[in-house]
Amino acid sequence: MRILQLNTSILARCQNVIRHRINLYSTEGCTNFTQTQLTIDIKHNIENHWRDKIQKKGFDESKPDKKFVVVPMFPYPSGFLHLGHVRVYTISDAIARFYRLKGKNVLHPIGWDAFGLPAENAAIERKISPSDWTKSNIDHMRKQLEQLGASFDWKRELSTCDPKYYKWTQWIFLQMHKEGLAYQREAFVNWDPVDKTVLANEQVDENGHSWRSGARVEKKLLKQWFLRTTNFAKDLSDGLDDKSLEDWEEVIKMQKNWFGESSGYNFHLNLFYVDSDKQKMETITVWTEKPEQLLNPGFIAIKSDHFLSEGRESGAVLDIAVKNPFKEGSLIPLVVFDELEYQPHCETYIDVPAVNKIDRNLVDKLWISFEDQPPEEKNRESVLKKAKNMKIGGYPVSAHFQDWLISRQRFWGTPIPIIHCSKCGTLPVPEASLPVELPGATFDEHDKPIPLSKRSDWYTVKCHKCGNLNAKRETDTFDTFVDSSWYFLRYLNPDNTKAIFDKSLAKKVMPVDMYIGGIEHAVLHLYMARFFMHFLKTIGYVDKSEPFKRLITQGMINGRTFLTDDGRYIKEDEVNILNEKQNRAEETLTGMKVHMEWEKMSKSKKNGVDPSELFDEYSVDSIRLIMLADVLPRSPRNWSKETFPGILNWQHRVWLLLNEFNKARTDESIIQPEQSGEYDNEELKLFELRNTSVSRADVFYSNAHFSSAIKECQEFTDELRKFPKQIVKYNSQYERALANLFIMFAPIAPLFASECWSKFLAVPNRIDVDEVNLRWDKDVLEQNWPVVDKNIDDILVIRINNSKTILRRTEDDPETITEEFLTQRANEMTSFQELLQTQTIKKKYFKYGNGHCATLVIVTEKKKKDKKKKRKNLDDLNSEAIQEL
16 A cells, blocks of 8 residues: 555654654753643743744745735724734734745734824823823733734834834825825814814714714814825725635625715816905815716706805805816806705716706706707717816716815824915925924823814924915824825835835735734725725835735624613623523622623623733633634634633643653553554554645635634544554654644644644654654744645545544546535435434535545534424314314
């Protein structure tokens, strides 16, 4: 047999190599084989021992061809990690460590989304500066992430509140301003009366409340800064059809709905005030399906609730006109009229009196003159081309999609790099003067930070163009989402003071291969990051439009809430659960009825869990394993201690497996067996087990199905413990399989795996398998991912519920393994035929792994009783009884 020939060859090469290994491994473990029980103290000793020793290899910029970029959404530095953080950073770390084992040059950076209202409000409560509050939180959370064992490239750490970072946020804004994409205008905006700042439409929920404070949002007329995202609407929508995007389905659906169908075009036109004393640079954005209408319009209409209507009722002609850029010297009347057919969420209407009877009647009624000539579609392209050259629009967009409002009125944010001069107007700050830094926080008599708009010592500045000493800095700051829309690019060169990043490196390394974060950012952050990337491509800084190739949106972590009949949330230890299935519980102290629900963790609902307490009680790696077990990353997770025993018991079984291996290798009473059919079968089983497990784990990790990878490691452990002692002691393939097991769970539990590997190497009488893939002088995290043997026959796994059957097949073409083929093999099994007499198939799925391994999973359930038939029988009996009477 090929397998036996392979093993004989390995044994022949290794028979003279059996020896005690002393000091071959660079870092020894902290346990020995007298510690047979894996106690919590031992777990803590392991983690304390290995935390500073495990691999911390950074990204090698000289090898971009092997790059793999893993970026988790960076955290807001609130001061403590919550379980949502633990989940997202365990996911990203497991991915990063897996791809390192696969030989990739992994970039796994971290930073801090450090500006914004929460930090400012928290600082106000504590009567300290937002800067001091934020920096202390960052220091504390950095230590927590290190405790988590995450393999971040800390040399690339960044913080959005660092002037070295936000200098380049300001720089991007200036580039957009040059391209006509950044502008200021008056608009009715969403005003948060609690946080005293403007909110973008995306930051107001469907009930009209602020996403941060929860206050009902008010409408307020203010002059604000916008980014012309509408110019990129169609590109952004079409970009979602990019075939390279993986696992974007849910986000694509949400963003497509957000953009809408780009069935028309926006134009940004200057206003003309009939009263010369009112002249100022204001614009109005108009939308039309037919751009050629602008060559000969009768009027432009707005509704009576538009801020330009000046309180006039429907039917009024305003003393404001619109300059027509397509007909020099021509003005378009601006009228107020509510009864026209406006597109949903569209603020303007362009009439076509030469075609539309209603429009014609209106211009006649208002005594507006026009050229009675229908617009010709052949003129459309020339109108669009001229608009783009003039940077006044002409890009396809839906009627409801609007530009991004970026102004905020609070202190803790990136200053907008603009100077207002009474002589020169609105001027961008010269690039050489960046960054425009925030001043140190000062406080009023109520211990509140004084806003920039009241800091004349800061905003008074000399105009760089005319020398006016009383020019004024812009006192609005950027919305924090501006800072977080490009941070993944700054990771490439976080300390570069001369450029935003290395363009040549960005073109080799971008896009991000794996981006991980919450689904709640599907429209806000992910849309804005895409907009920034699309823009940077237009100015030649990147060569890809889409920033993130593959997306993992992790589900929420839910905790159980306990709500009393009188409306109080109480803790779990104050509750007596009477019946879990019937959801019946009572308050222990009062006996009052308690309602139990699974909800997002919240301090106010008393269902949150402190990760630090969990680390102390169960160990870091145990929590990492528990976090990823049982459910896929995208699924919400109900955090319950009832799920813990499975993982904790498995870790203990791995520990027992190591001790059993050591005991067998040192037991002189175990005699080397002679070659026999029984020994050959055990050897064949071991060979197939290792290849099957490695192949399946590879697929699970590649698809971020960590729960399945953990389950595979659990089954692999249990199967290895079943082999006879002769195999354990004398078979080199058993040693290889055991080594592969530690490598397989190392990405998720790196500290525990490092100790297991060190302890494994300390076993006497080991046979170092002569295999390139295993590097016996290296840490488990520096190994190569295990490979499936090239000479193996196809391994076909049929899993029916909890039982597994392994078949073998020799074929030249592994692609002939299909779901239909495996289903047929399953149907031929007598045990399956007997099962189907009492059960039905609930679900079935097929997985084709790397190498030659395919799996068919069949889940069955008991057949439902035919209630209708039973009812019919009862009716028959009743009928018979009546007849007898």
